[in-house]
Amino acid sequence: MIKDLxxxxxxxxxIGVALESENAxxxxxxxxxxNLKNEPIENILxxxxxxxEKDGEQVKTSTLRHMFPKLDAASYVIIEPxxxxxxxxxxxxxxxxxxxSDIYDKKFIFLPESIVDMNLIKLPVVNKPGVMIK
Structure with missing residues (x-):
């Protein structure tokens, strides 16, 4: 039963969205x-x-899938641009x-217009300005 899990x-x-650079x-x-943990995580999907909604119409992007075999403690990896x-x-x-041997999962959601200059912080470990959900 689900209650036994x-x-x-x-x-x-x-998950952080970081500003890499600016140009004209x-x-x-x-x-x-x-990964802010003191231990690595593995088999990451x-x-x-x-x-x-954009301009009064429903919009969906493609679903992208990413896999990383391991992420060391106190480190990061680029997921995508x-x-x-x-x-x-x-x-x-x-x-x-x-x-x-334990599996974990979580959904991280950046709401519309949440990635704005006003919400920028210095991302831990990455040390770049960005917006982060923990």
Whole structure:
């Protein structure tokens, strides 16, 4: 039964959208998986998609899938670049990973217009300006 399954709560893991650089043509952003734990995580699967309304019409981006064999303690990995045009959509990242033989999963959701200059912080470990969900 579902009640018999362990409740594996995701802690000390974050998804961050970081500003990489700015030039006359615009800003370049990347999405990061940040491991704030003191132990590595393994067999990492991430799906990403965007959805919402733009100009009065429903819009959905492609669903992308990413796999990383291992992410060491207190480190990060780039998941994907992200276009500023999708910041008006809901951007969803569904993460699954193992610590030892235990599986964990969590959905991280960046709401429309949440990735804005006003919300920028210095991302831990990555040390770049960005928006983070933990």
């Amino acid at each position: 362990p409740e594996n709560k995701v802690t000390d893991i974050a 043509e615009g800003k370049i952003w990347y999405v990061y998986l940040i 991430i799906t990403s998609k965007g959805y919402g 992200i276009d500023e045009q999708t910041f008006g959509l809901t951007n969803e990242y569904w993460l699954s990973y193992y610590t030892g």
